Amino acid sequence: MPEDDNDKVRLRVDRLARAMETARMRAGGVAPKVADEPPPLAAPRGPGHASGSPPADDRPAGPAGPAPRAEDRGQDLTAHEADAPKTDAEPVRSAAPAGQRLILMPDQLYAPPDGGDWPGSSNPDLAAEASSATPLEAERPLLRPAVPATSSATVDRPSAAPVLLSLAGVSTDIGPYHILDDVSFDVPVRGVTMLLGRNGAGKTTTLRTIMGLRQPRSGHIRFDGEDISGWPAHRIARAGLGYVPEDMGIFGSLSVAENMILAARSGPIPADRLDWLFSVFPALRTFWNAPAGTLSGGQKQMLAVARAMVERRRLYLIDEPTKGLAPAIMATLVKAIRDLKLQGAAVLLVEQNFAVARELGDRCVVLDDGRVAWSGSMTAIADDPDLQARLLGFDLERT
Amino acid sequence: MSAGGPQAPVHLPRFEAEGVAARIAPFIPAGLVPLVALVGWIGMALSELPAGPAAITDANAATALWSAFGSVFPTWLTLSLAGLAMGMMFFIMASGLTLVFGLMDVINFGHGAFISLGAFVGVSVLAALPGWTRTPDLALNLAAVGLAALAATVAAGVLGWGFERVIVRPAYGAHLKQILVTMGGLIVIEELLRVLWGPSEIFLARPQMLKGVLTWGGAALEQYRLVAVGLGLVVFASMSLVLRRTRIGLIVRAGVENCEMVEALGYRLSRVFVAVFMAGSALAGLGGLMWALYQEHVTAQMGAELLVLVFIVVIIGGLGSVEGCFLAALLVGLTQNYVAFLAPKLALISTISLMVAVLMWRPSGMMPASRLR
Incomplete structure (x- = not known):
């Protein structure tokens, strides 16, 4: 240590x-x-x-x-x-x-927190960990830019940042339903890109299509310059993507340790990586040898996220990690994703909790009815109640 | 909201002492095997009483029962060994099927074909080595059986590879289609065996050293059954070891639960599928040869006949679980032998009754692989 x-x-x-x-x-x-x-x-x-x-x-x-x-x-x-x-x-x-x-x-x-002494490894108390993580409420005022955002004109603004993943005209069907219709957006090489939208907008399908778990009917997905559309999921994963599915995808009859070992493809989990994961998710250490199926919902979610992070990936696709979680655990996940960002990775995050989105997001893509309704910087949408109301059907400031 | 943000209540996991029922629940399937053996012994002792089970009410019933326990012990031991040996052979035949079922969600009625093929190939190898099998030389006998087993597993494995590629692969995800095409495949292969080896059943004699009988405590213990039990234990131990301790085992166990997620973690499951299918077919071939040596004759339809028992074993054990399959096979073997001794007329329905009873107790089998999902 x-x-x-x-x-x-x-x-x-x-x-x-x-x-x-x-x-x-x-x-x-x-x-x-x-x-x-x-x-x-x-x-x-x-x-x-x-x-x-x-x-x-x-x-x-x-x-x-x-x-x-x-x-x-x-x-x-x-x-x-x-x-x-x-x-x-x-x-x-x-x-x-x-x-x-x-x-x-x-x-x-x-x-x-604590200036470099990661507390988690010696302190399995999840609550203490969570309360020391950056609270969502307290940071909110800091997120206000001093300049009024010019949101309305930012639709489909080409990003000048290096692009890691780009979707171009991707359409995906599930059975007879057209779920995604001509979806195009870019994910920069680092930072958190939020994928927002109402229920049924196609967020999960977008992630599944990127991951190769659904084949797009048309369109191209490029990762690091290579066209990965049509690749099988295992090949896409090996290209450097980590995936946390909406249903967490935990292997219940395997122990927590085995879930993690399975995700570490290239060999044993590096000790420093494991220390970091334990510090972020102390519950994993507590239940290391327990069957993953016996974990609580929040612990399973933490395992799912930690499993995707067990080795460094270039892009993490994370589908609603805070769904149904208590605020304390939510803060833990926020901290974990922010750490990923600091490690220089890119994250494409589906999130329904707008407070989490504005806390973590750098860029934002809003889907509606299978189409990209808006894309731009997170601050632009976070500070424009009218835009939120129009795109997401709610207004953070007035409610 | 205070400056510290949301204050979560301090909570640590509390481990309550589990009740007795909850604590022994995981061990019940394993405990059923000795329980069935004990019930078999008691049943045999009761049937041995001079005045039948009704004599229990007599004053000297206790001593009579006690001596009955002693007097039936050699028979019970012989039957138990026979049951265990049968169970081990069922396990070797069924273990591949349960993994294929659990991992690939494929109902493979063609599994019986691998059993038959293994038996025919192995027996042919033994027949080609009369000098090795007819001399009472343990080393030569075992070498011949080993060679036959190798040929049987290789032949069944290769057939499994082709079967997966030609018949099963187009039917992934469609259960009705799987039942139809694999059943068709079984019939085709069975008929091909008749074409190649002739329509009549083949009789063979076990190698000299495997024919003998050991006597211990008054009980006659067939040497071949001891070998079968030993071999079954070795197969079970190595399968458990592979599944528990290796990465491929992890992938298989995870794939039984959630294929898609294993793919999303970067593993090419289709290759693992083929490997598991081939290994399962190879084991079925080995089981077929062992069964042929046990029965000392081979027919083309033996695979299809055994398939019913194999499916019952897989269902009792719980889909996708090697441990469950092992215990279920032992239960089926023991039950069959005890019932056949005590009430020969009931022997035909004993296995089915066991399955019904287990499914009423645990509707998805004793220990299905995905119980904790």
Whole structure:
């Protein structure tokens, strides 16, 4: 455990150093590459954000569309882990003036509670863990950007961030029903993309289609530049996708340990990975040798998420992880997904709980009746009650 | 809401002491085997009483019963060994079927064909080695049987591979179609066996050293039955080991529960399917040879006849469970032997009655694989 702590502290120090380095470079007049700007990922968040600076990165001046992808892929996609120096500087690439960048990153510099001493490994008490995780309510004011969002014009805005997964005109049928109709959106190479929509909008089918568990009738799905539509599920999984299905997909007659071992395809679970998972989900350690079928609903959900995370994947597809969970467990899952984001992974998250969505999301895609009704940055929709009411049928502010 | 956010109540799991019933429930299937053996012994002792079971009310009933227990012991031991040996052979034949059923959701009536083929191939190998089987040399005898077993498993495994590819694969997910095509496959293969080996049944003699009888405590214990029990235990132990301790075993057990999720974890289940199907067919072939040596004759329809018993074993055990299949096979073997001794007229319905009783107690079999889903 001491080694692990050192690693974590070192990681954060590294990250800070890199961030400062980048800030210094920018201040020194080095022009940032437009294509490197991941607009929604570095959406202005902190209270220190200068009110006068518009979120210019929402409107990239550079070439739109897929052009920047190819060159960035070599740089970003191959080094998607947190230990890749150049990619980790990304959190500071916001559009704010250089001098303010460091205080803009409370989220990106997110450290485990207690400043690096992960409590979970020595403390199996789930409630304590949960209460030390970032509470949803308290953070809410921080999510307000200082600038009014311009949401209405953001539909289908091409993202300038490197794209990891892109759906182009995907239509999927289940029996005689057309569930997805010409769905197109991109998932950037890192950060959390929310997939929102009413019940029956096609969110789960979208994830299942990406995972290869349903074959699309038409359209193409590209992952890391390769067309994966039509691939069998096991091949898609091996390309680097982790999947948490809506029904959790727990193997009830296998023990918790066996569920996890099965998910670790490349061999034994690395000790540091397991320590991290135990710290996030202490219940897993408590019930390590119990049959997974005897776990409670929340514990099963945690196992399902932890199982998908047992090895590093480039993209995690997570289907409604907080469904039916108590707030304490919800906070645990939020923390886990945020850790994933910090590890440099991409997450495509289906979520009905809008508070969780605005807490975690960087980008947002709204499905309605099998079509993409809107896509843009999470802050844009989080701060536009009218848009929420129109797209999702509710209004967070007025209810 | 306070600054600390939602305060969850502190809760730790509390482990209540389970009731006796809940604690012994998982062990009941295993306990049924000795229970049936005990009931068989008691039944035999009662039938041995000079005045029949009614004599129990007599004053000296206790001593009479006690001596009856002693006097029937050798017979009981012989019958129990016969039952266990039969059970082991049923298990070897049925274990593949239960995994194929559980993992691939395929009802394979063609399984009987592998039993017959294994018997024919194995017996042919033995017939081709008269010098090895007729001399009373244990090493040579065992080598001949081993060679025959190898040929039987390989032949049945290869047939299984072809059967999966040609007959079963187009019928995945369609139960009615599976029943029809696999039943058709069974008939075709059975007739092909008649074409190749002739229509009449083949009689054979077991190798010399496997014919003998050991006597222990007054009981006659056939050597071949001891070998069959030993072989059955070895197969069961190695299957359990593979299923519990290896990754492929994990994949199979997980696949029995939820194929789709195993695929989504990155495993190519179709290959595992084929491997399991082949292994199951190979074991059926081995079981067929063992049965042929036990009965000392082979017919083309033996597979189809045994298939009924094999299905009963799979259903009693619970679909997809190797442990359940093992215990169910032993129960069926023991019950058949005791009932055939005590009430020969009831022997025909004993197995079915056992199945009915078990299903009334546990409607999805003793220990179905997906009980905790």
